[in-house]
Amino acid sequence: MPPSLPLLDPTRPAKTSVAVSDGRTVAGRAAPGGAGAPGGVATAGAAGGVATELTGTLLGRLRSPGSVRPPVDHSLAGGLRAWLEDGVVAVAAHGGPALVVRPGQDGGLTATADEATRLSGRALRTTLLRTVFRITVTSGPPRAAFEDALAALAVDEEGDAVAEAVRRLPRHRRAQLRELVRHAASGITAQWGPPPASWLPRTGERLAAPLAGGRVVLRSDADLAMGGPSAGRASVCAVRAHGGAVRDDGPNRRLLALLETLRSGAAPFRVASYDLDRARLTVEDVTDGLLSAAVHDVLALVDAHTRVRAGGR
Amino acid sequence: MTVPTAPLPGVRPGPTVSPVVLPRAQALTDVLVAGGPVAGAAAVASARRLLEHGLAEAATHAVDPVPCLRIRAFDLVRPGAGLPDGPRTPFRWTARTARRRVGLAAIRSCLVDPGLAPADAVARVVADPGGPAGPGPRGPGSCADWLASLSPPARAVVQASATAWATAVWTALEWGRVPAPLVGAPDRWWDRRDGVRVALQGRADVRVPGPGGAHLVVLDGYPSSASRRALAFGALVDALRSEGTDVPARVVGWWPDCGKAWASSIDGTALRTCAEDVVGVVRRALRLPVRTRPAASS
Structure with missing residues (x-):
C-alpha cells in the first residue's frame, strides 16, 4: 500500500465519511410511506435515522452549493493507482483476455473476460428507466415514458438490442413492462429536471482505468455528473442510477468515486446512487476511507477471479 | 493525466503532462501550445518516398484488383477495420x-x-x-x-x-x-492514384495553426501502444498534402474516459514510422505479408 494512503479497514465506518457514519438516502418527494416507500425520504446508515425533504431538493442535496469542498490531496490519485497496480500484478502474469471490472446488476462489482453486457428482463427495465432519467435531466420529462425511451434508444448503440428484446416479449409481458416503466418514470420525473447549465451537467459519462498495461480494465458510467475540473478543491459529484433489485449499491458507488479520482487526479466530493424503481437517492461523501474500500473491493474481486482462472487450468 | 515513460518504437514522446498539476486544463494547454521543432522538408520527403515505395511494391504483388482504400487513424489502431477484407459496419448516425x-x-x-x-x-x-x-x-x-x-x-x-x-x-x-484554435476543421485528405489507390483521411479535433502548431485528438476509451503510434497519422496527412509546409510540431492524444494524455513529437522518425504503418495496413488489406518493424531506434 502506498505510504500516502491512510491504513483503513474498509469494513469499518470512516470517521470523516458522512455516508458511512451518517449515510443519507433521500428522495425528492415527501411521502407518507417514509423510508421504505417508493418515493419516500430516508436517511439510512449506521444511525438508521429518517428525515423528510421536499420536492426538488435532490439536486441541491447532491451539490450543496454553499458547502465547503475538501482540498485535493495531490498524491492520492497516484497512490491509489500504484496500490491497484501492485494488487493486479498477478493477473498480468496470466494469459487470456483482459479482465473487465464493472458494476454488476446486483449492486456488487463483477469481473468478466469480455465487455459485453447481457440484456435480461430486469436489465431491460433498468435500461429503459435510465433512458427516462437521461431524457429528464437533459431536456425535461418525456411525454410518454415507455414509448419515448424506446424512441430515444433507437439512436443509441444498444438500441437495436433493446428494441428487439421488447419486440420479442409476449403481449402481456410487454404491457406489464410498459406499466412498470410508466409508474417508475412518474417518480423520476417528479424528482428530477435539467440542472443549471452552469453546473456543467453531463449524462452517460464513461469512466475507465486500464491497469497492468490493459490486462485489467476498471469501468463504470456516471448517469449524471456535475461540477467542473478541480482547481485544488473537490468539485465533482456523480450519480449512478440502478434498478430496484439492487440491495446495496455501495460497491458500485465506490468504484465510480475511485474511477473519477484516477482519471481526474481529484476525488469527487460526493457520489450517489439513485434507485430508479423506488425513486430513492443515497448520497455519500467521498473520503479516503471510501476510496480505500473501493480499492479493496476491486482487488478482492480480481484476486478471486485470478484464483478461479488459475484453478481452471 | 499521465504520459508513459517507456519509449515506443518510432514514437518520440513530447512534453510531459504532469499527473499532479491541477487544474488539468493548465497542464494540457501547456503541452498543446509549447511549440517545438518542426519536421523539415527533407523529413517529409523521406516519409513520402517510403510511403510511395511501399504502395508501389504492394501494387506489384497484389493478386486481386485493388479497390480504392480509405485509411483513417482508426485503421492503424485496429488493422482490418473498414478495409475490404475487414469487418465492415456501414456507417450510420447515432x-x-x-x-x-x-x-x-x-x-x-x-x-x-x-x-x-x-x-x-x-x-x-x-x-x-x-x-x-x-x-x-x-x-x-x-x-x-x-x-x-x-x-x-x-x-x-x-x-x-x-x-x-x-x-x-x-x-x-x-x-x-490557445492561439486561433481551429475547432472541428474539415478532415484533410491525401490521395494517390497510381498503383494502389489510397485516400488518407486526417482528422484533428482542435488544430493550433502555424509553425510549431499542434493537433489535439480526442479519443474514446484508453490508449494502447497502437493508438499512441496512430496519433501521428493526421500529421502525416498534413505533411504529405502541404509538401512539408504545414506540419504540426506535435500531436496530443487525449482520452477523457481515463484522463490520460499522450504528446507525440512529429519528427522525421514519427512520420516515417507512420508511413510504414500505412503501408502495413494496405498490405494487410491486399493479403500480403506484413514486415515486422525492427526494434526502436528513436
Whole structure:
C-alpha cells in the first residue's frame, strides 16, 4: 500500500465519511410511506435515522452549493493507482483476455473476460428507466415514458438490442413492462429536471482505468455528473442510477468515486446512487476511507477471479 | 493525466503532462501550445518516398484488383477495420457518432460567447441543426438533416451525449491561451492514384495553426501502444498534402474516459514510422505479408 494512503479497514465506518457514519438516502418527494416507500425520504446508515425533504431538493442535496469542498490531496490519485497496480500484478502474469471490472446488476462489482453486457428482463427495465432519467435531466420529462425511451434508444448503440428484446416479449409481458416503466418514470420525473447549465451537467459519462498495461480494465458510467475540473478543491459529484433489485449499491458507488479520482487526479466530493424503481437517492461523501474500500473491493474481486482462472487450468 | 515513460518504437514522446498539476486544463494547454521543432522538408520527403515505395511494391504483388482504400487513424489502431477484407459496419448516425460533430459545433459557439455553457450551446445546435451554428452543411446523409429528422426523445439523447463530450473538451483546455484554435476543421485528405489507390483521411479535433502548431485528438476509451503510434497519422496527412509546409510540431492524444494524455513529437522518425504503418495496413488489406518493424531506434 502506498505510504500516502491512510491504513483503513474498509469494513469499518470512516470517521470523516458522512455516508458511512451518517449515510443519507433521500428522495425528492415527501411521502407518507417514509423510508421504505417508493418515493419516500430516508436517511439510512449506521444511525438508521429518517428525515423528510421536499420536492426538488435532490439536486441541491447532491451539490450543496454553499458547502465547503475538501482540498485535493495531490498524491492520492497516484497512490491509489500504484496500490491497484501492485494488487493486479498477478493477473498480468496470466494469459487470456483482459479482465473487465464493472458494476454488476446486483449492486456488487463483477469481473468478466469480455465487455459485453447481457440484456435480461430486469436489465431491460433498468435500461429503459435510465433512458427516462437521461431524457429528464437533459431536456425535461418525456411525454410518454415507455414509448419515448424506446424512441430515444433507437439512436443509441444498444438500441437495436433493446428494441428487439421488447419486440420479442409476449403481449402481456410487454404491457406489464410498459406499466412498470410508466409508474417508475412518474417518480423520476417528479424528482428530477435539467440542472443549471452552469453546473456543467453531463449524462452517460464513461469512466475507465486500464491497469497492468490493459490486462485489467476498471469501468463504470456516471448517469449524471456535475461540477467542473478541480482547481485544488473537490468539485465533482456523480450519480449512478440502478434498478430496484439492487440491495446495496455501495460497491458500485465506490468504484465510480475511485474511477473519477484516477482519471481526474481529484476525488469527487460526493457520489450517489439513485434507485430508479423506488425513486430513492443515497448520497455519500467521498473520503479516503471510501476510496480505500473501493480499492479493496476491486482487488478482492480480481484476486478471486485470478484464483478461479488459475484453478481452471 | 499521465504520459508513459517507456519509449515506443518510432514514437518520440513530447512534453510531459504532469499527473499532479491541477487544474488539468493548465497542464494540457501547456503541452498543446509549447511549440517545438518542426519536421523539415527533407523529413517529409523521406516519409513520402517510403510511403510511395511501399504502395508501389504492394501494387506489384497484389493478386486481386485493388479497390480504392480509405485509411483513417482508426485503421492503424485496429488493422482490418473498414478495409475490404475487414469487418465492415456501414456507417450510420447515432448518438455516439454524432456527438463529436454536435459537440464541436457547440464548442465553436462557446468560443464566440465564452459565457455560454456547453449544455446550452449543445441545446442550441440541436434545436437548429441547419442554422449557422449547426454541425455542418445540410444535405442527404448529413448530420444536420439526420438531427432535424429525429423525434424529441431521440434528439434529447443526442443532446445528452454531445453535452457530455463537449463539456469534457471545453473544460480540458484553457482556451484563452490557445492561439486561433481551429475547432472541428474539415478532415484533410491525401490521395494517390497510381498503383494502389489510397485516400488518407486526417482528422484533428482542435488544430493550433502555424509553425510549431499542434493537433489535439480526442479519443474514446484508453490508449494502447497502437493508438499512441496512430496519433501521428493526421500529421502525416498534413505533411504529405502541404509538401512539408504545414506540419504540426506535435500531436496530443487525449482520452477523457481515463484522463490520460499522450504528446507525440512529429519528427522525421514519427512520420516515417507512420508511413510504414500505412503501408502495413494496405498490405494487410491486399493479403500480403506484413514486415515486422525492427526494434526502436528513436
